[in-house]
Amino acid sequence: KQSDVFLQNFRHGTADRLGIGYQALKEINPRIIYCSISGYGSSGPYRDRPGQDLIVQGYSGSMFSVGATGDDPTPSALWGADVMTGYQAVIGILAAVESRHQTGVGQHVEVDMLSVVMDCQLQEIVTYLNAGPMPRRLEERSAHGSIPAPYGVYKTKDAWLTLAMVPLPILGEILNDDWLKTLSDYNDGHKYRNQVYKKIRNAFLDKTTQEWIEIGDRAGAWCGPVYNYEQLMNDRHIRETKYIVEQPQYRGGSAKTVRPPIKMDQTPPTVQRGAPALGEHTEEILNNLLGMDPETISQLITSGSVARVRE
Known part of the structure; x- marks a missing residue:
């Protein structure tokens, strides 16, 4: 009732079966912005298939963009599908928030990993669709099969x-x-x-x-x-611009992490806490956000329906 945004990445149909689909939450809060992240969207023959970074890379055609003639399909070592899908979800959510400022109502935002990875290959796919022919790997190994030398x-x-x-x-x-x-x-x-x-x-x-x-x-x-990671961390630019920061950890101590990539002069983002332990915020969410009483929360924990951090 009080949340601005609800985000879920279950397979198609799972949220509805759990009673937390868009239509159900919309009836409770018409201003809710509901974001669904999936592998292949909510329609089409692949909508029920599991979506994962490597699998989506294979579907998208990107594994044939690098390497030399005769090489096996080559996946990227970067978690591009996972990370870029999250970025696109944020963009969609923020656009929906701005729309709500004007209309007073929320909406359903959908982002699927396959669409995102295809969008990342916009130059290559558009060139193929409009000019052809199929991009070919070369005898000499190159960084990209569609970009001219000396790239x-x-x-x-x-x-x-x-x-x-x-x-x-x-x-x-x-x-x-x-x-x-x-x-x-x-x-x-x-x-x-x-x-x-x-x-x-x-x-x-x-x-x-x-x-x-x-x-x-x-x-x-x-x-x-x-660079490898050791060389990267020893680079003068990385050190002087403080790409690496310390973040607090649950139960004390700290760990090093990469700072947020966005800089803002009025409200600079900072790493305020580390990744939560499993169940660290269960009681806080159930009580403060959902209004459950301590007895109900205790029953859910005892039954194993929800997790609580182990002390």
């Missing part, structure tokens, strides 16, 4: 380097390669990708990553190092 990850004398953007004639100046100097940026970058990649791979082995970054910076090339 990729390259081994250097001591480590690895990412190179996202530099005009091919300028790359020719950097590598002292007359053929590269004659190429145009976009069309030739697609047409001669394998040849360009081979030239870069051979040349980049002669210098260290830091040497190439300094050369690239002077030439206006967009490039950077490839």
Whole structure:
């Protein structure tokens, strides 16, 4: 009755069976903003299937966007489907809140993981749908099968380097390669990708990553190092801008975590507490939010219907 937003990520139909579907809560509170997160949405033949990051990556076509010809399908190591779906849910909820300011009523917001991962591939899918042909992996391993050379990850004398953007004639100046100097940026970058990649791979082995970054910076090339987590945490920029913060833990102590990515000058977000222990807020929610008396709460805990943190 008093909540602004209700969020659930059960499989399709489960919330209705539990009596907490949108229509049921809407009758209690017409201003409620109800957000449903699922793998594949509330309609269509896949609506009852389980949605999980790896499975959705497989459905979405993204596993064939990277790698070389003959490679197995390659999933991303990032939990992109999970994380980006959460972001889209927040955007939808905030839009519904703004709508409620104007209309006085809430609404049902739906976000599904497959739609989100397809949206993340908007450039690739739209290009395929409108211009074709099917994006192809290359003989030379690249960072992305649809983006022209020199976009990729390259081994250097001591480590690895990412190179996202530099005009091919300028790359020719950097590598002292007359053929590269004659190429145009976009069309030739697609047409001669394998040849360009081979030239870069051979040349980049002669210098260290830091040497190439300094050369690239002077030439206006967009490039950077490839870190593992230890190298990332030791990076000067990460340390000086305080990407890592301490968060308090249940029962005292603290743990390190990544700070919120959003900065605000008037109301800066902070990490105020760590992840809750299982059942840490059960009694608080049941009593303060739902108005249950201590006896009812005790019965629910004793029956195993809800969990309470173990002291």
